[in-house]
Structure formats: structure tokens, C-alpha cells
Amino acid sequence: MSEKIVKDYLLEWKMNSNEGKIIFIxxxxxxxxxxxxxxxxxxxxTAVLEKGxxxxxxxxxxxxxxMP
Known part of the structure; x- marks a missing residue:
């Protein structure tokens, strides 16, 4: 298992195609x-990402x- 801590992320939602992109840093x-x-x-x-x-x-x- 290769686990990494997400430091930051970028969200993109394309309204014309109803597709999303997430970039994890x-x-x-x-x-x-x-x-x-x-x-x-x-x-x-995005629900998981917003939790912390x-x-x-x-x-x-x-x-x-x-969990902390």
C-alpha cells in the first residue's frame, strides 16, 4: 500500500461536459x-477532502x- 498525505489540492468542474478533475499535491x-x-x-x-x-x-x- 502506497499512502501519501494530501498537502493541497485543486478542483476543476467543467460545466459544459459535467466532468471534474482533482489534482492532489x-x-x-x-x-x-x-x-x-x-x-x-x-x-x-470533495466531501472527504473538506474534512481535514x-x-x-x-x-x-x-x-x-x-483521525487526530
């Missing part, structure tokens, strides 16, 4: 881009929050 300054997200995927991911400290599993392409 990690603590090691690497990044990951997820394109072509449907509204349900995009909304679910978020981890990203690169192998599973999974987001989850870390």
Missing part, C-alpha cells in the same frame, strides 16, 4: 491527477481521513 511535493470524474465521484472526493487531513492510497486510488 502531496507532502513530498509529488502530485496525482484524476480526470474525467463524474458528479458522484467528484462530490464524494486526508491520506491518498496510490495503489487503490482511495481517499480517507486521518
Amino acid at each position: 502531496f507532502e513530498d511535493d509529488s502530485d496525482e491527477k484524476l480526470d474525467g470524474l463524474e458528479v458522484k465521484e467528484f462530490t464524494a472526493m 487531513e486526508t491520506m491518498f492510497d496510490d495503489d487503490e486510488k482511495t481517499l480517507y481521513n486521518v
Whole structure:
């Protein structure tokens, strides 16, 4: 399992095509881009991101929050 802490992120929603893009920037300054997200995927991911400290599993392409 390859986990990284999300340091920052950029959100993009294309209204004409109803597709989203999220760019994750990690603590090691690497990044990951997820394109072509449907509204349900995009909304679910932004809900996790807004909760606070978020981890990203690169192998599973999974987001989850870390409890303090």
C-alpha cells in the first residue's frame, strides 16, 4: 500500500461536459491527477477532502481521513 498525505489540492468542474478533475499535491511535493470524474465521484472526493487531513492510497486510488 502506497499512502501519501494530501498537502493541497485543486478542483476543476467543467460545466459544459459535467466532468471534474482533482489534482492532489502531496507532502513530498509529488502530485496525482484524476480526470474525467463524474458528479458522484467528484462530490464524494470533495466531501472527504473538506474534512481535514486526508491520506491518498496510490495503489487503490482511495481517499480517507486521518483521525487526530
